[in-house]
Amino acid sequence: QVQLVESGGGLAQPGGSLRLSCITSGFTFSNFAMSWARQAPGKGLEWVAGIYRDGSKTYYIDSVKGRFTISRDNAKNTLYLQMNSLEPEDTALYYCAKAWAPTDYVPELLYEYDSWGRGTQVTVSS
Numbered sequence: 185q186v187q188l189v190e191s192g193g194g195l196a197q198p199g200g201s202l203r204l205s206c207i208t209s210g211f212t213f214s215n216f217a218m219s220w221a222r223q224a225p226g227k228g229l230e231w232v233a234g235i236y237r238d239g240s241k242t243y244y245i246d247s248v249k250g251r252f253t254i255s256r257d258n259a260k261n262t263l264y265l266q267m268n269s270l271e272p273e274d275t276a277l278y279y280c281a282k283a284w285a286p287t288d289y290v291p292e293l294l295y296e297y298d299s300w301g302r303g304t305q306v307t308v309s310s
Contacts, residue, residue: 186210186299188280193304196270200308206263206280206301214238214258217283217290219297220265222276222306232278233265234290243290247273270308277303 192204204220219234233244233254242254253266263280281297283290291297 186282188282188299188301190278190280190301190304193278193306195307195309197310198271198308200270201266201268202270202306204265204267204278204280204304204306208261208263208280208282211282211299213256213261215286217287218256218263219281219283219291220254220263220278221281221294221297221300222274222278223303224273224276227276229279229294230276231292231294234292235263236290237286241290243292267306270306272308274306275308277305279303 187209188206190206196202217237220232221229222232223229235242235254235256239256251269255264280301282299284296284298
């Protein structure tokens with residue numbers, strides 16, 4: 185079955201960096217767009233960044249543009265999120281997600297993702 189396992193979260197100071205990883209199995213990783221989403225305390229789930237199946241196209245919400253970089257290694261079936269210049273507002277539980285089908289675009293709507301990991305906690309605080 186499809187499995188997505190996130191890691192790399194933790195406590196960072198404002199201005200610091202973290203790198204999240206999502207190891208996947210149970211499907212042909214290179215056929216699917218992938219994304220990261222997050223849920224901050226007391227808030228709803230928010231799409232953060234997405235990447236096309238071959239890594240050629242990436243998309244971000246405005247609040248993380250220039251600070252976060254999504255990438256993937258199709259040989260390792262792994263998705264990454266490099267987070268730099270972290271802000272307290274980035275504090276959230278971060279999830280990786282698999283697109284519902286081998287689309288020719290990167291979905292930005294959460295309902296277009298059919299498999300999710302359990303999340304990794306990112307806390308930004310001094």
